[in-house]
Amino acid sequence: MKLYEKLADEITEAVRRGVFAAGERIASVRQASQQHGVSIKTVLHAYALLESRGIVETRPQSGYFVRDAAARALATAPASPRTARKAPPPVPATVDVSRLVLSTLRSIRAHDAVPFGSPYPDPSLFPWRRINQYANAIARRHASWNLIDDLPPGNPELIRQIARRYAENGLPVDPGEIVITLGATEAINLSLQAVAKPGDTVAVESPTYYAMLHAIERLGMRAIEVTTHPQHGVDIDALAKVIARQKIAACMVMPNFQNPLGFRMPDERKRQLVELLAAHEIPAIENDVYQELYFGDTRPSSLKTFDTNGLVLHCASFSKSLSASYRIGWALPGRYRAQVEKLKFLNTLTTPSVPQVAVADYLRQDGYDRHLRHLRKVYRQQASIMSALVLRFFPVGTRVSTPQGGYVLWVELPPQVDAMRLYQAALARGITIGPGLMFSTRNDYRHFIRLNYSYPWTAHAEAALKTLGELVSAMAAA
């Protein structure tokens, strides 16, 4: 093959893949000559060939542009065997919780579906305009950013604001303990890696939030699932028996508004849990991302509140209450602080600066509590509406959780209903749900689903829930 043919084929392939979009200008002849290290003549020859194939067109004084028709036609054509990079054979992957979760999330995006299956809160309730204003003001006032300034543990002013919030809420925290992370996801990963090693066994709730299972899977550890009461949280006697029977490297729990059960673990049980674990020197990783989203009159305590040994690694974020896509989380790792800080440095170096400072600026103002009061009220109302309608639309034998905070409902379907089949059938109708299988490694909860009620309650959402109920009824009757 001649050089100019090779170049023309490469550009054709790039158009097919959408690298160059319809109507977009490709490199000038001079640029292409430099970029590809070929002569001007070769480029001219290649571009003439592309024109004759109908892939690009020239516009006077402007250059070469991708023709709309060509982009459309190529998008559906198979790759040219000559220029496509050989598609690498994928290494087989076992079916696992994380793959199911990721494909559920993708289905929401791809189908623009009713987001009952989403684990994330409706972003339209967040104070974007104000946070973005702070971000913009920061971008304007700083000529440049030095990465070194926000190295772990993170931006000092953000750390101070987080400590201040804890102090105001009755949990005195040493700012020196806080490590800023990329969302609670990273905080949980780093905390687990700080206290346990591959092959270790970690106790989790059952059902458990799958991010816990992800962290365990990612680090090559084993999960042991402990019975969890839908109102009181993890069964402390059952946990004590597990601990008596085998070595447990860590315990991962979500004591406030657990995802998916929605319970608020009573203070006394939180204290008992901390004491049981402390008696065996077992670190507790506390995922407290929903703490701000309580429905009652009083803010819940955290496991950290009862920690006197530095054994609780408390993880939280602003992703559920202020802004998910800013990705600001943190850990209070107790006696494991040095390790968590170091792991943050090794894992992702730093968290982006502007989001850190924007959130700090937002917190310094007075609006956060007002925003949270509104959010809690909306979620509480929508929890009632969804619970009532599930009980109305779904067949006899359906049971729902009574969330004390957060924005998800846990629904037990009649036992003969397979939630994975329901998931597929619902998706075909543009509705997503969270299948119960995601919340366990034991193939449990096959007839459970999780529903997100953070989105505004519309006629469209109500119709979708009705459709879901009909699907469940049909499956229950089959």
Place this chain on the structure above:
Amino acid sequence: MKLYEKLADEITEAVRRGVFAAGERIASVRQASQQHGVSIKTVLHAYALLESRGIVETRPQSGYFVRDAAARALATAPASPRTARKAPPPVPATVDVSRLVLSTLRSIRAHDAVPFGSPYPDPSLFPWRRINQYANAIARRHASWNLIDDLPPGNPELIRQIARRYAENGLPVDPGEIVITLGATEAINLSLQAVAKPGDTVAVESPTYYAMLHAIERLGMRAIEVTTHPQHGVDIDALAKVIARQKIAACMVMPNFQNPLGFRMPDERKRQLVELLAAHEIPAIENDVYQELYFGDTRPSSLKTFDTNGLVLHCASFSKSLSASYRIGWALPGRYRAQVEKLKFLNTLTTPSVPQVAVADYLRQDGYDRHLRHLRKVYRQQASIMSALVLRFFPVGTRVSTPQGGYVLWVELPPQVDAMRLYQAALARGITIGPGLMFSTRNDYRHFIRLNYSYPWTAHAEAALKTLGELVSAMAAA
């Protein structure tokens, strides 16, 4: 202790820790009553006590404020034994490369020192004004962000722009292969985890960029260091011998402008390296973050250019050439794409949206190449200046690298000079350097240092380099 005393003590402690700064308003009586779940009377009593202690003062119509004098006095006082959370005993940590690196970085920040020791480029040369303008425009035009839109592999438009840039530079890349990460740091970590497991042995260059060692350390693997030529890169015969002798799970290299050596591996050697590894089915992790910072007339190739088996996991970022604190990196993981994408999801869920879109918008415009041409010219000039001055100021027996790109110089000192002692002595004079120990796990390179020449060359920098030369001379003569 009475409730009001406890509350007053907590607030005092928060002021001592800087959680409430001098002049800052503390919660109103009503707010504090709600937050702490105590009566208005208790709060009034506590605040009166704080006033009598001189810690807060009232301002009419405004509330209670932290007194400047109190904040200053308390900042140096020891913690109250009653209210301080018990300081958790730190778990002992072994001295390792990452700790040395982190403390070097901290010293730059803490001392506002001459940043010869910094691994990061001078941020003032980056086009902040323009990138920030894009970020601001995005923040204004989007009412809200849905996390789901930018789930792994990442923002589709950013992916397309990155693919486009590769295509224009003669490396046709399938956009479907790209996974966006939080800087190259995360890309390297995920790539290594995708191909190797704890306990495996990974071949690296010697000296090697310490981020490679960090990734190996973090994942509980072992590094084997392979002789590396200061101009041609890793010794392929030596690597072949290592492979013949033992099982190697992966090979991590930096073929372009390696940090610290600065070489540009010749194309033929890149091809040989890829072929050697492919013959043994060993994945290559290529850290190509400096690729854009070449000094000659031609852009260097990558290992990826020669990869026909999908065994090269190419990692790069915009941190060295556009914006470090935006933290946008990516991986081209070849046949390991599915694993890397999944690990990204497990590790940090997503990369923040606004930085992704801002960089995509910036790339769509024409300014990046112009910016890079300027950056290359500045770095090339500063490399010459620093090399010449090191040879002038440092004693006989000093040798310097001849970087072909990037912004670091590798300096061999007379063998009797201990670079760690030099590091301490220089720091005492407000100058940082990168001690050679950071670039190996074998206690090698004790008389080597790395110097950053990305910062503008000033009289102050020149004086610092002269001071450094005097310290080296004194140590060499001792």
